[in-house]
Amino acid sequence: MVTITEEPDEPVPKPSKPQPNKSTSSSSKPPSSSATATLKTPPSPTPNPFTFWFYFTLIVSIITYFFISLPSLSPPDPKSWFLSLPNSLRHHYSKGRLLKVQISGNLSPIEVFAVENGAKGNENVVIVHGLGLSSYSFRKVLDSLGSKGVRALAFDLPGNGFSDKSTAEIDESSNGVLGRLLDVYNLIHEKGIFWAFDQIIETGQIPYEEIQKHVPKRKILKPIGLGPEDIGSILGQIIDTIGLAPVHLVLHDSALLMAGYWVAENSGFVRSLTLIDTLSKPSLPLWLLELPVVREVILGSNFVYSRLINLCCSKGNDALLDVEAHRVLLKGLGGRRAVVSMGKKLNDSFDIGEWGGLDDLKSVPMQVIWSNGWSNEWSTKGRRVAEVLPQASFVEHSGGRWAQEDVADVVADSISQFISSLPPTVRKTAEEPTPEHIHEAFDESMNSDHHHHHHHSHGIPAGYMEGYGLGSHAW
Numbered sequence: 001m002v003t004i005t006e007e008p009d010e011p012v013p014k015p016s017k018p019q020p021n022k023s024t025s026s027s028s029k030p031p032s033s034s035a036t037a038t039l040k041t042p043p044s045p046t047p048n049p050f051t052f053w054f055y056f057t058l059i060v061s062i063i064t065y066f067f068i069s070l071p072s073l074s075p076p077d078p079k080s081w082f083l084s085l086p087n088s089l090r091h092h093y094s095k096g097r098l099l100k101v102q103i104s105g106n107l108s109p110i111e112v113f114a115v116e117n118g119a120k121g122n123e124n125v126v127i128v129h130g131l132g133l134s135s136y137s138f139r140k141v142l143d144s145l146g147s148k149g150v151r152a153l154a155f156d157l158p159g160n161g162f163s164d165k166s167t168a169e170i171d172e173s174s175n176g177v178l179g180r181l182l183d184v185y186n187l188i189h190e191k192g193i194f195w196a197f198d199q200i201i202e203t204g205q206i207p208y209e210e211i212q213k214h215v216p217k218r219k220i221l222k223p224i225g226l227g228p229e230d231i232g233s234i235l236g237q238i239i240d241t242i243g244l245a246p247v248h249l250v251l252h253d254s255a256l257l258m259a260g261y262w263v264a265e266n267s268g269f270v271r272s273l274t275l276i277d278t279l280s281k282p283s284l285p286l287w288l289l290e291l292p293v294v295r296e297v298i299l300g301s302n303f304v305y306s307r308l309i310n311l312c313c314s315k316g317n318d319a320l321l322d323v324e325a326h327r328v329l330l331k332g333l334g335g336r337r338a339v340v341s342m343g344k345k346l347n348d349s350f351d352i353g354e355w356g357g358l359d360d361l362k363s364v365p366m367q368v369i370w371s372n373g374w375s376n377e378w379s380t381k382g383r384r385v386a387e388v389l390p391q392a393s394f395v396e397h398s399g400g401r402w403a404q405e406d407v408a409d410v411v412a413d414s415i416s417q418f419i420s421s422l423p424p425t426v427r428k429t430a431e432e433p434t435p436e437h438i439h440e441a442f443d444e445s446m447n448s449d450h451h452h453h454h455h456h457s458h459g460i461p462a463g464y465m466e467g468y469g470l471g472s473h474a475w
Contacts, residue, residue: 081332089325092136093162099155101237103230110224112234113162114155115139117146122425123271124244125415127154128235130253131339131346132284134161134329138252138404144412150419155238157231157258159224159338166221166334223334225341232262239269246271248419252404254282257346260355267360271425274367274415275392276403279381280350283313283401286343289336299331314402315373322405353388366392367418369411373398393418 082090096115103110115135125145127138135142135154145152156163226234239245248271251259256278263270277283288308289295298304306323310316316323330336355361366389370382378401386394395414399406 078333085328086325088322089136089328092139096135096162098162099238099241101234103226103233107167110158110164110167112155112158112164112238114153114238115142116151116153117142118149118151119146121149121151123150123248123419125150125152125248125250125419126235126239126244127152127250128252128255128259129154129157129160130255130278130284131157131160131282131286131343132330133253133326133402136161136325136329137402138408140408141404141412141415144409145416148412148416150416153242153244157342158226158234159335159342161329164224165338166223221334223337223341225338225345227342227345228258228261228347231258232265235259235262236266236269245269246425248272248274248415250274250276250415251278252276253278253401254343254346256352257350258342260350263364264355264358264360267364270364272365272367272418272422273361274369274418275385276369276411277371277378277382277401279352279385280348281346282343284309285312286340289340295336299327299336302327309402312401314400314405352385356389356392362391365418365422367395367414368392369395369397369403369414371399371401371403372396374400 082093085093092115093113096113098111099114100109101112113135127135127141129135129137134156138154142152142154159165239247246269249259249263251263251273253276256275257280263273285308288298298308302324305327306316309323309326330339356366368382368385368389370379370385372379372382382394382396386392397403397407397410397414399410403411
């Protein structure tokens with residue numbers, strides 16, 4: 001019998017990890033840096049060919065726009081500007097005149113535009129508008145007063161409307177360091193390099209006067225920024241030049257701040273005084289016209305400007321063309337800069353009660369025309385004006401602060417009725433004695449008539465080219 005004995009199976013040994021051979025690891029080379037960089041850096045994207053052309057087109061467009069806009073930065077030609085005006089403005093200009101007034105003795109005269117309506121008579125009305133407006137704003141009032149037999153005149157304040165808005169002054173300064181170097185170079189080129197040294201040796205002084213002659217003189221335009229004193233002087237010159245005194249003076253908006261003191265000092269030239277919605281500040285917010293971006297938006301868009309006028313000045317009953325006309329006159333030929341400059345010189349501390357209580361004004365008939373439909377605050381201010389001017393009659397209207405735009409007929413009727421309620425103005429014409437040499441010349445001409453039975457008439461042209469090229473007549 002065979003006995004089979006089962007022996008346990010021997011465990012199979014696990015394969016051990018091969019131990020690295022030190023000699024082998026030391027002899028193997030590490031991977032190169034280029035190979036490592038290739039493994040770590042992702043592949044670069046393919047450049048888009050449209051990117052280059054996008055930036056190229058953008059740069060070319062900016063440069064082109066810059067060169068195209070260069071002509072607009074230069075001041076416009078007055079005649080070109082005039083020809084671009086609406087027909088209503090050109091028609092208004094054709095009915096007016098240009099007067100020369102003197103601001104001061106050391107400055108050249110400036111031209112002031114004036115327009116009138118109505119036949120010459122004993123009652124003369126002179127209207128002074130507020131800042132940012134012009135005589136064009138009172139065109140309907142002038143027509144209405146003229147139809148009632150009253151001679152009415154309105155003029156554009158300097159810096160407004162068609163009057164001069166800038167003065168040409170000579171600037172003798174050079175254009176910075178480069179300009180001075182160029183002046184020295186031109187002088188050396190003309191006189192020689194040793195000319196100044198020879199002059200110093202001969203005279204012992206540097207020839208400043210000769211050098212100054214070679215400094216280029218250029219004219220620069222500066223905005224007219226006149227104060228109340230200058231405005232009063234201009235008002236007096238216009239009244240005296242045309243021979244209107246005594247006048248029924250109408251002051252609108254900020255005109256009281258500009259002409260109030262002249263009225264007090266020259267009350268003998270004022271037959272009566274009418275104030276139309278006038279107080280300490282202009283109704284047009286001039287501070288908005290100083291902001292660099294806002295002013296371009298306001299004066300560059302007729303829609304934005306009309307919204308501003310409806311918000312601050314007028315109820316907007318007139319056509320859109322009238323708002324456009326006001327905007328164009330304010331924007332053109334540096335009008336904005338001149339108006340802002342004049343606004344800064346207004347007397348904010350003007351006290352209408354103190355002014356009205358002056359002895360020279362107590363004998364001047366007054367009338368206050370005020371809006372009762374603009375706002376409650378504005379109506380309250382009107383009642384306060386009536387209280388501090390007890391000698392003035394108080395008339396209300398339903399328009400805005402630019403009453404001449406909203407209710408022109410009401411304003412004209414109030415002025416006409418106020419003038420009619422006063423005693424008629426008596427104008428004395430002083431007869432000057434005829435000089436003796438005029439009498440002698442007249443006698444000689446009479447004696448020559450006995451021998452010559454024919455006369456020669458020499459015509460004098462009635463008009464002359466003035467201003468923007470239109471024919472006008474001298475006052």
